Amino acid sequence: MAVLALLVLVAVGVSLALARARRTEAFRIAPVSESAAAALRGANGASRMRALAAITASAVAFAFFFALNEVRPDAFGLPLLLAPGAAAIVGLTVLGAIPPARMNTVTLSPRRSASLAPRRPWSFGPPWAYLIPLTAAVSAAIFTTLAGMSSTVADDGTYRAIRVSLGDATSTSTPYPGWYYGVPLLIMTALLTAATLFALARIASAPAPADEALTEADRILRIASTRVVMKVSSGALFAYFGGALFFAGQATRNAATFLTGTSATVVQPEGVVGTVEVVAGTGGLILGAVLLCLAAIDAVRAPVVAVIPRDGSTAGTGAGHAA
């Protein structure tokens, strides 16, 4: 029932985001000449093939970790917790490893132009698009460290439990994201950051088209690709951080609840902290899933919509027809 409610919330989130996106998708329209439109079609196709390869690799990685979780119950759910991040790392690595689409007209013109502005991995998105996941990654690292420090040893000797005391009585609960889960999560956050930078660097460093008529289309292609990368990276981060937070909250709440006869005493502030973690974790999971769905939708659509102006010019966005 809870999973169904989550799925409904994710579907609502994706629908709302898509409805809002329809108003902001105008950035994809590039006025180009007929000859340039052919080059653009090739680049759009290559871009989608790259995205499909990355999505397939991600799905395989996710399935592998999911299956590993099923066959290794002694791993206490660690593979499942790592699955979204691992899938994102594999997807971003594949995306960065395949050479980006080049937008070239059939014949190389003897006159070629180039911008004197350097292209950087962070050149094709607004600052907040990088600051939000960066803040989330730092927050995740701080939370994981604090959770590790507050964790205690479970029956099997791993740091994946939390213990709360009430007078002489103690209560222990698992699974809690102590060092057993925290160290792999910290390593994965570092790897996810590296994979994101790798994919963004490849987008920025790809040679620009030599034909000046394709400059705007090239900029749009880079913006669209950057959006996909940042959605994948942020989505994965929110998904596994949300998952860790959710389980931390559940374990904290359980450990803080002491049953005495028929009444229950909830130790504070652990009880409140646990509830806040469950709510925040659920929010992170939903946000992560929404971003990953939006990334997949963005990845398979044509990144640039070519419009050939009726008068043949490519200077404005006036009347024209989509190619």
Add this chain to the structure above:
Amino acid sequence: MIVLDDDDPTPPFEQIRSQVADRIRVGELAGGHRLPSVRQLAGDLRIAAGTVARAYSALEAEGLIETSRTGARVRDGVTLPPAARTAARRFVRALAAEPVDLEQALSAVRAEWHARA
């Protein structure tokens, strides 16, 4: 934007050097502006990285840019005085109706420059 023309008899490195130098001198590229990496510019212009590196070396030798491990930057205080740009604009406007190309116009400037000396 800079343009590289294969049909121009001027060597590619000189085309790059002169266009970047012009933009720096007229202030289009201000002091501190970071230039694209050698690899980026070479990739965009479809030429060898060595050609761009040679142009950057020449610009550095002229004192227009400074290079470090982090890349190339425009030096401060290398912009021409505004009066030079204003006079050049007037000169170009005056020749607008004349059958004179850029090289011929520059010959006139050079001749006047030497006459002044």
